[in-house]
Amino acid sequence: MSIKKINVLSRNPDHYLRETKHDIHKVQRNYDPALHPFEAAREYKLAMNSVKLERVFAKPFVGSLDHTEAVSSLCRHPHRLSCAFTGTVEGELRLWDLSKKKCEWMVQAHNGQITSIVAAPDGNSFFTVGNDKTIKKWNLDKAKKGNQDLPVDTWLSDTIVTGITHHRSRKEFITCGERVLLWDASNKAPKFSYDWSTSGDKNDASVACVKFNQVETSLFASSDYANNLVLYDTRGKEVKKLKMNMRINALAWNPMEAFILTAASEDYNVYTYDIRKFSKSQQVVNIHMGHTAAVLDVDYAPTGLEFCTASYDKSIRIFRTEEGHSRDVYHTKRMFKVSCVLWSGDNKFILSGSSDHNVRLWKAKSNEKLGIMRARERYAINYAEELKRKYGHFPQVKRIARHRHLPQHIYNAKNELRAMKESRSRKEANRRKHSTPGEVPHVSARQKAVVGLQDDGVLPGTSSD
Amino acid sequence: MMVCDYEYGQMSEAKLFFREKEEEEEQMFMVSGVSHSGMEEDNEGQKEEGEDQQHASHAHLLSDIMKMSKKGKVEVDVRTSLAASSLNTSHLLTRILPSTSLRKNKHTYTLAVPVEKTVSRREVEEEAGARKAVSLQQVRERNRELWRQKEMKRRYEQKARLMNKSKSRKHHRLLRRERLKKQKAELEELHKTDPEAALDGLQQLERARIEERMSLRHKTSKWAHLQGLRATTDKSVMAALRENQRMYKELTGKATQPVESEEEEDVAEGGVHSQKGEERVQCEAPAMSPATLGSNICLRPRPQRIHTRRSPSRASRNSGKKSTGGSRQTGRLKNRLEAEREETRDGDAEMMDEEEGKTQEEEEEEEEKLESEKLESEKPVPEGHGLKTLTKQPKKKKNKKSMNSLDRTDQDQEALSIDDLFDKVEIGIKNKVKKKLKRLGVHSQDPWTEVKKKGKKKKAALTIAPSEIEEFDFTSTRNQENIDETKERAGTVQALESLEEEGGMDKLQAAVQTLKGSPASQGTLATHKAKTQVDPNKFLQVEPKQLMTALPDCVGEAGEAMEDTHTETAEDIIREAFSDDYLMEEFSVEKGEAVRKDQAGGLSAAMPGWGDWTGPNIQMSNTKRKRFGLRLPHAPRKDSRLGHVLYNEKADVSELPYPFKGVKDFEASVRAPVGRLFVPEAVHKRLTAPPVVIKMSTVIQPMTEEELLRHERSGRGEAEVEDSPREASGGTERPREASGGTQRKVGQRNSKRKVSQLGERDVVARPVIRTPTPGEAPEV
Secondary structure, eight states: OOSOOOOOOOOOHHHHOOSSTTOOOOOOOOOOGGGOTTHHHHHHHHHHHHHHHHHHTOOOEEEEEEOSSOEEEEEEOSSOSSEEEEEETTSEEEEEETTTTEEEEEEEOOSSOEEEEEEOTTSSEEEEEETTSEEEEEEHHHHHHSOOOSOSEEEEOSSOEEEEEEOSSSSEEEEEESSEEEEETTOSSEEEEEOSGGGOSSOOOOEEEEEEOSSSTTEEEEEETTSEEEEEETTSSEEEEEEESSOEEEEEEOSSOTTEEEEEETTSOEEEEEGGGTTSSOOEEEEEBOOSSOEEEEEEOTTSSEEEEEETTSOEEEEETTOSBEEEEEOOTTOOOEEEEEEOTTSSEEEEEETTTEEEEEESSTTOOOSOOOHHHHHHHHHHHHHHHHTTTSHHHHHHHHOOOOOHHHHHHHHHHHHHHHHHHHHHHHHHHTSOTTTSOOOOHHHHTEEEEOOOOOOOOBOOO | OHHHHHHHHHHHHHHHHHHHHHHHHHTOOOOOSSOHHHHHHHHHHHHHHHHHHTTOOHHHHHHHHHHHHTGGGHHHHHHHTTTOSOOOHHHHHHHHOOSTTHHHHHHHTTSOOOOOHHHHHHHHHHHHHHHHHSOHHHHHHHHHHHHHHHHHHHHHHHHHHHHHHOOOHHHHHHHHHHHHHHHHHHHHHHHHHOHHHHHHHHHHHHHHHHHHHHHTHHHHOHHHHHHHHHTTTOHHHHHHHHHHHHHHHHHHSOOOOHHHHHHIIIIIOHHHHHHSGGGHHHHHSOOSSHHHHHHHHHHOOOTTOOOOOOOHHHHHHHHHHHOSTTHHHHHHHHHHHHHHHHHHOOHHHHHHHHHHHHHHHHHHHHHHHHHHHHHHHSOOOOSOOOTHHHHSOTTOHHHHHHHHHHHHHHOHHHHHHHHHHHHHHHHHHHHHHHHHHHHHTOOSOOHHHHHHHHHHHSSSHHHHHHHHHHHTOTTSSOHHHHHHHHHHHHHHHTTSHHHHTOSHHHHHHHHHHHHHHSHHHHHHHHHHHHHHTTOOOSSOOOOOOOOOOSSOOTTTHHHHHHOSSOOSOHHHHHHHHTTTOOHHHHHHHHHHHHHHHHHOOOEEOOOTTSSSOOOTTOOOOHHHHHHTEEOOOOOOOTTTTOTTOOOOGGGOOOSOOTTOSSHHHHHHHHHSOOSTTTSOHHHHHHHHOOSSOOOTTOOOOOOOHHHHHHHHHHOHHHHHHHHHHHHHHHHHHOTTOSSHHHHHHHHHHHHHHHHHHHHHHHGGGOTTSOOOOTTTSOOO
16 A cells, blocks of 8 residues: 555646746636635735835935035926036035936035025026025036036026026016016016015015916915915916915925915924915815924925925925825934925935035835836736735734834924923813803814915005016 | 552552561561550461461562562552552562561551650560570571571562563563553452442543653654654555554544543444544544543443443444445334333333344344454453443433443442432433523423423333433434434334333424424534534544536546545545644644733733832842732633634724725725735736836926816816726726625725826816906016
8 A cells, every 4th residue: 555645637747837937827726716715814914024025125315415515405407317406505506417426517606505496497597596686597508518607697686585486388487585576587677576565564574485386387376484375376466375373484386286285384394285275264285294393395296196395303204295194204314404305307216405515315215126127026016015005004014114213303302292282282172171162162273374364455566677 | 549549558568668677687576656455466366377478479579579679660650550450568568578577567557656665665575585485496497587588589679670671672562561451450350349449540541541642652753753764665564654643643632521422422423423434433443541441341242142232333334234224223223122121121022122132133243243353453441341431421321221231240239329320410411401491492391301200100211211311412412313313213113112102202302393493402503513523633624625627526536436446535545644734733822822922911010119129120029020910801802712713803903094985895995805816917917006107217297287278178078088998997807896895996996096187187176266357467
């Protein structure tokens, strides 16, 4: 008697052997769900593994671009991915080749800080504004040749210019400072001044930031030091003026959704507005929390699904537009307060300029594999992503996916902020409890941040030179 | 009990022995604080007895001395070879001790030895006087005798030492065999004389079995290992290995609830197990367990051909040989008839019984043959031990009957006591049955009491009524079968006059009907089945699943058809192939660990510094921590009642996640698989396609007004057309359209895509912005 005799199926090797090692043979499978009773459990396990692997491979830092001064502004080229400009607080302007991490051109552009850089839509010229009350236009081609340290064109302003934005298609740009000025590139004088101070009322604060809408091209928004967020239309006058509790440091329009405006606020939060609702009570559609210090800059991903913020708390956060808390937070030991941030045109990288004389290059998705992938690998990654999404609500998966190591100062500040928030809410609840009903009404956090719409019908005087 | 006595005896013997030796050397009599009168009396009868005991058997003494020389191992020996020798201390003493102090010591060894000085001195004086009185001749004789004893002892000791040293396997095997034989004989003897002690012996056997089970000797022995190496070439070795495997299974099989297992074997198993070929081994081969031992003893056919209960498996087998149709029925009937005859002893019934008996005789001869063969092949079991049933619940009438038959022939007094016991237990069972019936809703007519009453009226019904009860053994596993059988039996039995008048029968039937009909009964039936079959076999019970495939099933029937000569079925082969895998055990270990982990987390309310010192490097004592330990009540694990399930409670989603409208939707979304292992490749790709795909090294330009306006101009229709390829195919081609999961999935995917397409879609709602009047517009 033999030991164990098991009858096996006889199979033709041609059906299951590969001709070459690159062949992927079809595995015969019976998809009857009755035969796979543990499919959910197995997928759960796969999801667990993939979310763990995600954390294993989360290495976002790509490289840094060294400067001699703190970086104050960033700009990307409208067409070229590897091209970026940086400006420092000492007025130094640099052109970078990002793929080589090499400075291609450097010039002392302004006396004092370069507050903002913007590229013209043609891609060949770009504008810088600085503390020396000048607007300078530079040519990229000339810059690339080198030894060219003179601007192509210069505009003089009577006040300090703190920001500049360019129309998407037309040769117009808007600068902001004590006044908001619309310039035509062909003209040395501003075409139009959006000026509130002439009316003599208190709204004479200088403007911190101005941004053109890239989709609805005649729209632009500005934020001033009087905590106002103002919507303008170049075809007419300012449309709406919303007063916030705290100043707004930076603005960004969603490049895919024309009506979404995101503002980086001094009160550690980032607010997203729906400009269609400005006349109603609910202007703020989302509050993005997470930073533990003032948010200094915000920039949208070109897909419009995410944006990143730079903060005084020495970190960068990445938010999904529809979520209230950040998807990821980037920090390094040596990164100091981040003053500007930029999302690359191909949605892959984030640039952050900080006061530690560095511009850092990060991966937008920390665990993403860069470079060319085979189809199978991509499918595997897609499957893993889908599984993570599918099981993302399960506590273990969620915990792993959410877990981040934070530097101590952020961690402590976070706890402190939480305590403060709890204390405030407790106090409010107590006040509500001990006062007559209705006296202390419930106000949502989104409404609390907003003082109100300053749509008082007062039109600014137009002073076109 | 007995073992303890024995051990104690051993020790005291040993002590005594050495004490004796000293005394002999000193030529003094041992002095103790026992009463003088008794001692003196003993002294008188000493000499004759001493003479007699010189003829003590060689072997006996040898073995004793061996044991003594193995001092340390004595206890171990005893445990494994329980009650190996029926030694009494007196016996031993008489053999060892040459002379005078014998009787005295027999009394003294159990007592403490407080020696009173005065008394001893007096005694010494007396004895000194007596010694002086003896002549030289006597002294010499005495010395010689002492010398002889010493010499004998020395020789025996030497021999024993040699024997202990011996490493011959054969020798040890012989010794073991001898010892076993002796054990059995003693057990038999003991059963006749002292049934309780015999019971202890049986328990000892059981214990030995358990120990063997624990040691896993049969699985891991060196021998098995070596045989495993040889097995590839030698077929006989393979057979031996198989036998070993079988033995191992028997030994390791958990003998949980011997009562029930016995029940299974005795009452219900019958046809079913014979039908299931693979379980035959289990019921045929009795392990060393007392349960099977007891039953086996009962089964042993008597030479006087007194009607015995036959093993159900055998019965069925025999009946299977003769007639296939009503085999079980006839077997049952015979049993029943035997019972009748035993119980009633009525003249009118005996006529029929004899006729039946004749037909039975042939069968029983066969039985005997089979039995003897079996018993020879396996371990022979002493006959005449019906004792096992004493401890068991004597639910089975047949068991009892066979018992009775044995008892009647062998010892009548014992039967009486056993009967009493049975009655007691029976009452308990009846109460149980009553309760159960009540629970099932049979309040009004209590069939058992009815029957009982009737039985009291009748002459022999007292015993019949319980027999009826036996048949409705609710705790038995094969309840349904029992019921069926009784129906059949009742049908045939109606031919008998003895049962014709019983009206209780109908009521029983009625009760059975109600029991059968009620869902509760089925539930209980199921649970009972589950309970009794718990037999947590560590081994995978392979049940080949017949797939609905077009492929030829070579493993199953087809394989058998191919080789008819092969007696083994495919299932057997598979079972054997997986027999070595500890899958179930591994799983249970895993689950146990999970449970332990779950329970871990010793919270303690103990405060440092209260009752002990505390400080930076001082830890609280464990005892204190334990004393103030908090045991927080928590909900039982969800898999606590699911045997083969390990429930991951950490994977429970406590709140309904945002995009889902209901728990059902969420569950469905989780349940629907997306992997290529579970869905076809194309579907897998579609399901796992990322919502946003970005071309490499391409600048993503912001949304353009043209694009938006184009959409707006063309209206919704065009936008939908753009969507349609994915959507439509998703709707129609999805493999499991019926399941809610995929539908949910579709919906969810839409919602997900909506985010990316929001710009396109919501452009329609754009013109909220107040556009200026033409006059206001600045010049460009």
